[in-house]
Amino acid sequence: MSNNLLLRILNDNELIGPNFNNWLRNLRIILNSEKVAYVLEAPLPLSLPPDATPQEKEVFNKWQEDDLRARTYMLASMNAKLQVEHEKMESANEIMIHLQYGENSEVKQYELCLKLFTMRLRDGLASDDHVMKMSNIIGQLHTLEIVMPHSLEVNLILQSLPPSFKPFITTYNLNRIERTLAKLSNEIQQFYKQGRKEKGQEDVFAASSSKTNKKQ
Template structure:
């Protein structure tokens, strides 16, 4: 067994953890040099009289897609496995999962960012606790694939302070 596959064993897809699961899946697929399966379009069926190179390329894609599907299914909980085991390609599975769980991530990003942009330090509150709270929200957003550069992070912290800190 590939040592990277233990990553997927420890990060079984349950639904709400879709973003983390996908990140770990990509690590494993890239280590196997088949990560392209999730990024490329499904090839068209081969035409009559396809060249040997076309046939070889198509068979390679089919094998890599099957291996990708196996990694995906093996790293899902039993309920999700049953739902996806008959689905055609790895790309089909991924697109369906993104429809289901990507929206939950979008809602979570919205709620966290709303809280982040509205957070203000009160005069009597502890500054270090306040800054740690903001850093925690920024890290939670990064876990949902929403990154901010360091300058914006600093600006958000400074803007959350009362005018007495000017």
């Protein structure tokens, strides 16, 4: 999408307050074209630990760049009064929550907590998207100044996993090694992929044995 078209969409749909839904619809069109719309629902990741991997650093830096781009579009398409009100906010997600709920954020807190405490991963489904969604909700709660102990955040994620992850959970608790949510997510994904690989090998072996028995 050309810059001229983006500017025209922004100018024609300036946020003045009552037109929020129309403004948001056009904003999403722009952010989707830039492939950065995800930052509206997900806050910036927490600060990276000193031992962060190159991949974690790359993801973190990209998130910062995408969030800055989204915030720029958001502020540029507001009237002056709303710009002043939101220009010091740290993320696109924080701006979005404030526009939707204003100072009365209790409703949003309740909705996020309800979703977080009831999320469950169904057995057989990939874990990466599930853990990412839970991490995003935790980040949004941080934005609303609801900060839980890190151990509780980890336990909520572990308790949301299906029975097939029991060996992973047992090993994690026995080792008692504190991990960031990003590292925990990576380890859960590795366990899931390893389990899929082993199941595939078992299926191949079972199929091979069945053919052998039929020949006999």
